[in-house]
Amino acid sequence: MGEPDLARLMLEASRSVGAEVVANLDERGFPDARPGHAAVFMHIDRRSGTRLTDLARRARMTKQGMMLLVDDLENRGYVRRVPDPEDARAKVVRLTARGRRYVAEARRAVAAVEARARRELGDRRYEALRGALEELIEARGLSAEV
């Protein structure tokens, strides 16, 4: 019993790939990138902004968890919260100009790293990997869904 269990294997792979994305972003001039930022920049509306609750739902996490991310990005000057004109309870998380540049580079960084992974594994195995991961998640129910 030397081999790691499946959960650990996926965790290590996730960290490896995440670290590569962060390193890639570092080279692109965003040294304070964190893997978790992806949960925001993959889901935010680039022009109009998005409510925190919607971001949380899209990223399948709690609104409290998303708030920590948004707090962090706001401190770094990538987003700001503006009141939602349609709902006085709500605020819209909106990208700053710097934030739009960050999102653009981050998506390129993710695309570059995933393209590398795809080259390493081959198209068929890469798609199979993603499919298998999605099935594993699906079959166990999604944490912060609904």
Added chain:
Amino acid sequence: MGEPDLARLMLEASRSVGAEVVANLDERGFPDARPGHAAVFMHIDRRSGTRLTDLARRARMTKQGMMLLVDDLENRGYVRRVPDPEDARAKVVRLTARGRRYVAEARRAVAAVEARARRELGDRRYEALRGALEELIEARGLSAEV
């Protein structure tokens, strides 16, 4: 761009599977199991025990990180530290009787969950998943190796 990035997909799948193992162990009478314990119980010598440093190396993590795990398991009564007769600097992490039962059940729980995943995906895709994950890790270098 709605789909999650690869790193997040692997992270979520890891957590899903890890949570299932913990739930399985809960049913087996070990309600205080944590996913991280696997790093110990997959690598410890069941009879003679293993040094902390060796555990850390086998689990590919820092000795400080491993120490936190061992502290936790010691507090719960699953392992104890005994001086290494062959090296006065070292201590051997040795399973208690309860710890041996825990390890046995934990390995069964992991096996059960992985068998379920294998059924869901099919043998071929399951093996492909593990292979792809290992390649992704390998190609990026292993964190606490050497």
Added chain:
DNA sequence: GCCGATGGTCGATCACGTTGACGGAACGAC
């Protein structure tokens, strides 16, 4: 108007690690 649902926030806590620094024992060279 009231009242339940919704949006955001605060506070505490947890899981799983990391880097840095350090003290004590061991070991090899001389």
Added chain:
DNA sequence: GTCGTTCCGTCAACGTGATCGACCATCGGC
């Protein structure tokens, strides 16, 4: 032998990604 180096375990601080519970203001249907 004793000197420097290496190795073992430990303490302290921090980073990352979350969770749950409580709370208040607002919204919207009745």
